[in-house]
Amino acid sequence: AQSVTQPDIHITVSEGASLELRCNYSYGATPYLFWYVQSPGQGLQLLLKYFSGDTLVQGIKGFEAEFKRSQSSFNLRKPSVHWSDAAEYFCAVGPYTGNQFYFGTGTSLTVIP
Amino acid sequence: EAGVAQSPRYKIIEKRQSVAFWCNPISGHATLYWYQQILGQGPKLLIQFQNNGVVDDSQLPKDRFSAERLKGVDSTLKIQPAKLEDSAVYLCASSLGGGTGQGLAKNIQYFGAGTRLSVL
Numbered sequence: 634a635q636s637v638t639q640p641d642i643h644i645t646v647s648e649g650a651s652l653e654l655r656c657n658y659s660y661g662a663t664p665y666l667f668w669y670v671q672s673p674g675q676g677l678q679l680l681l682k683y684f685s686g687d688t689l690v691q692g693i694k695g696f697e698a699e700f701k702r703s704q705s706s707f708n709l710r711k712p713s714v715h716w717s718d719a720a721e722y723f724c725a726v727g728p729y730t731g732n733q734f735y736f737g738t739g740t741s742l743t744v745i746p
Numbered sequence: 747e748a749g750v751a752q753s754p755r756y757k758i759i760e761k762r763q764s765v766a767f768w769c770n771p772i773s774g775h776a777t778l779y780w781y782q783q784i785l786g787q788g789p790k791l792l793i794q795f796q797n798n799g800v801v802d803d804s805q806l807p808k809d810r811f812s813a814e815r816l817k818g819v820d821s822t823l824k825i826q827p828a829k830l831e832d833s834a835v836y837l838c839a840s841s842l843g844g845g846t847g848q849g850l851a852k853n854i855q856y857f858g859a860g861t862r863l864s865v866l
Contacts, residue, residue, distance in 0.1 A: 637788070669857075676750070676837060676857035677789070684851075723788050727853065733802065734855060736788030 635660050637726050639737035646714050647745050654709040654740050656724030666707040667725040667734075668698055677723060683707065694718070719744045748772065750858035752838050758864045764826035767861045771819065771840030777801075779855060780813055780823050781837040789837055795821065796843060828865045835860040 638657045646652055658664060665684045669677040681692025688700040698709045707724060724737040751770040759765050771778050776797050781789035792811065793803040797818040806813070810829070815821040825832055837860045842852035 665853075667854075674859070674862075676752075676859045677839075679854060679856070682851075682854065725788075733794075734791065736790075738786070738788045 635726060635733075635735045637724050637735050637737035639722075639724055639740050641740045642738070643741045643743070645743040645745060648716050649713050652709075652711045652714045652718070652742070654722050654724075654742070656707045656709065656737060657705050658707065658724070658726045659705065660726050664726045666698075666700060667727070668692065668696070668707075668709045669723045669725060669736075670694075671721040671723065671739075673720075680709070680722075714742075714744055716744045716746065718742060750838055750840050750856055752836075752858035752861055754861055755859065756862050756864075758866065759828055760866050761830055762827040764824065765828055765863060766825075767823045767836050767838075767863075769821045769823070769838030769858060771821070771838070772856055775840035775842055775856075776818070777841045777843030777853075778815055778821050779839040779841075780821070781839065783835040783837055783860070785834070792823070825863075828863075830865050833863055833865045835862050 636659045640655050667682045668680040670680050671677045680696050681690050683690050683700045691697050696711050700707050721739045721741050723739045725734045727734045753768050778795045780792045783789045792806045793813045794801040795815045798815050813823045839855040839857045841855045
């Protein structure tokens with residue numbers, strides 16, 4: 634069965650510190666992977682995606698993620714967090730064809746000055 | 747380019763009442779999705795349309811939820827009668843759809859701001 638696990642429900646980091654949000658997936662076929670961000674009262678905004686090729690993908694707002702097939706992981710990273718990065722982050726996995734997405738339960742990020 | 751539009755942004759109703767949400771997808775997007783996002787959880791797909799046809803409604807509680815996309819553009823999601831556990835944010839998303847291989851980017855979903863429903 635397809636599933637996405639985000640082990641960290643909530644993370645607090647200091648502004649300027651580095652960030653890593655974890656995502657593990659279970660999928661029976663070749664997945665394509667996404668990270669979305671959701672600010673309070675807003676919809677989900679796509680940060681980055683992985684379809685194939687280079688396993689290190691760059692996204693918007695200075696985020697990057699690395700696909701590790703052997704670990705079934707797609708962790709999100711940012712070298713220096715800004716206060717405006719405080720939000721809810723969702724990892725999602727989808728099929729190589731078709732449109733069905735499966736979302737994780739999200740990681741809430743708090744940034745302290 | 748205009749994004750996915752949803753209305754209303756907020757709705758408060760009492761249990762057993764009915765409610766409807768509206769979604770206007772990005773122009774030219776053939777695929778439309780309705781998600782339910784309960785507080786503290788990730789979005790869960792309720793129904794997926796390809797043009798005006800239903801592709802997947804396996805997780806739609808059909809005894810109380812209904813959705814339509816009559817002309818293959820706008821869509822409405824209705825709940826009748828509402829229960830307390832329906833309190834959630836209802837998200838609409840759209841994509842070009844039909845992407846395979848090098849065209850997978852067509853399947854990227856773009857989300858609206860959602861409708862927050864509170865059932866009292």
